[in-house]
Amino acid sequence: MAIPEGEEDNLFLMHKPKRMVKTDAGEMLVLKTQSGCRRFLDRHMHIAFITMQPNSLFVPHYLDSNLIIFIHKGEANLGFIYDDELVERRLKAGDVYVIPSGSAFYFVNMEEGQRLHIICSIDPSTSLGLDTFHSFYIGGGANSHSLFSEFGPAILETAFNESRMEVESIFYKELDGPIMYMDDSHAPSLGTKFLQLKKEEKEQQLNKMLQDQEEEKEEKKQTSSPWEKLLNNVFGKVNEKTESKNSVYWSKATNLYDKKSDFRNDYGWSKALDGVQYSPLTKPDTGLFYVYLKAGSMLGPHVNPRASEYTIVLKGCGELHIVYPNGSKAISIEIKQGDVFVVPKSFPLCQIASRDEPLEFFGFSTSAKEHKPLFLAGSVSILRTMLGPQLAAALGVSVDTLRRALDPQDELLIFPSTWSEPP
CATH class of the missing domain: 2.60.120.10 (Jelly Rolls)
Structure with missing residues (x-):
């Protein structure tokens, strides 16, 4: 396969980013490997850059691809579902976290005056298409609607056992897009306000909501409430105070800076x-x-x-x-x-x-x-390891000449250079 003329010098560069998300509250850019480069790769990835303004939310959604996040700058609250439980973690600069394909999650940047910068690797090999990935937004997606709204009111009435008015008030509102502000000036929805609460406050709020719904069920003889179903199905059982060993294990982040x-x-x-x-x-x-x-x-x-x-x-x-x-x-x-x-x-x-x-x-x-x-130069290079008549013959020099050439470099891997010295 011939490389097009003029592309040799940038074949391995990932440029021309595609803007997947763009709102006043933030953006997400994605870079893909060039098609001519993929023939050399064992597996290709997409690299994504997420930038979020202070007091912003990247709405709950899931991908059809594995996602690895690295917090480059700032701090983030990450809500993540694993084994039917909502696990929340505070991530700081340098933290690394893995979100498996199909797992719902959200980011919140609650920092005042601090932008959040996240670098991600996205593995499209697990996605619906080998060359791309797909985001499924639970709220405020690319078309300013959640994926629920596409099912139609009649289906959601049955699914949540609730009136059409209540269903439409939750799932059919115009939102600000996948990344939205959470402060009062941008009028966050009830779901957004819920995400703003601390975990203990979430539990208290949810317990109160469920208690109110239980009383209402007795009056209306309803089998279950829409909020209980929505939060349990979408965000997990957040009212459970215990976390399984599995979810705790998967919820741990590690810090690359440290x-x-x-x-x-x-x-x-x-x-x-x-x-x-x-x-x-x-x-x-x-x-x-x-x-x-x-x-x-x-x-x-x-x-x-x-x-x-x-x-x-x-x-x-x-x-x-x-x-x-x-x-x-x-x-x-x-x-x-x-x-x-x-x-x-x-x-x-x-x-x-x-x-x-x-x-x-x-x-x-x-x-x-x-x-x-494998080091090609330095104190433990493959040249030093293979030093002998065979290597010398392959290079067309004597063993002594080759030894004299290799011996001066005592450093390993990272070397000083002649141009680092002042003129």
């Missing part, structure tokens, strides 16, 4: 998160990594033989170099904050921080197994 570095020297550090360290990553079979390079430092030539990597430049600028299996150049470009690129597994690469500022990047890999890169 994790100890797997490697560190005078020129930078790196850390990785796999399924052994954080078991929820095992099901979507996805890992995460974070790298910091000091100004002028280089993450030396290396290979990830187990997984492709999707990388987001968080800070700084520098250079990216990737090599094809036949030894020809795949890409050699300058990278900057906000750039997103993908590196297929087994493709050699290196990243270099600019001389003026550090380079910081984060990403997802397509395997939850322990991250074991």
Whole structure:
């Protein structure tokens, strides 16, 4: 398959973001791998960026794809259904969380004056279409209606055992879209106000509502209330104070910022998160990594033989170099904050921080197994390990000449560079 002329240098870049959600309260952008690049990938992902204004809600919904979230900046309240229970967690910057396909959830940014920035990986292999994913909004979706409203009043009357007037007052209102403000000036709905409450307040409010409904049932001889059915079916049994071990296990987040570095020297550090360290990553079979390079430092030539990597430049600028299996150049470009690129597994690469500022990047890999890169240079490189007459003959030099060339580099993985020194 030939690469179109002029696309060689950006084949591995993920650009041209698609705006999936856009409201006054926030937006969601999604990046996809280019079609020409997918032939090199073991599995392709979408990378999503969610930005939410203070006092905003990303309405309850579910995806047909596995979702891994990373809180880049800010704090979020996450409501998440697992095993028919609503689990709520406060997530801070650096937290990682896994939301399995088909699980309903919502985000709330309750911080004053602080935007919430979330980076997500979306695995379309579990979705209805291999090249995309679908969101199913329980309230305020893309067409400003919940998915319930499309069933029609007669169906909802029967489903919730409630009058048409009551059903229409809940499910047929014009809303502000998937991301909406929650303050009084934007007149939140009853469901939105309910989500604003703390968990204990939710329990009290729901118990009161259920108690009122029980009294009303005796009067009207109704079998059940619409709110009880709605909240139990959509948000889970929030009035239960106990959580199963399974739901508690799945509800735990882990913090990548707080994790100890797997490697560190005078020129930078790196850390990785796999399924052994954080078991929820095992099901979507996805890992995460974070790298910091000091100004002028280089993450030396290396290979990830187990997984492709999707990388987001968080800070700084520098250079990216990737090599094809036949030894020809795949890409050699300058990278900057906000750039997103993908590196297929087994493709050699290196990243270099600019001389003026550090380079910081984060990403997802397509395997939850322990991250074991092969180093092509450095104190434990494959060249040093294979040093002998066979390797020397392959390179057309003597063993002594090759040893003299390899011995000076005592560093591992992250190296200082000649251009990091002042002129």
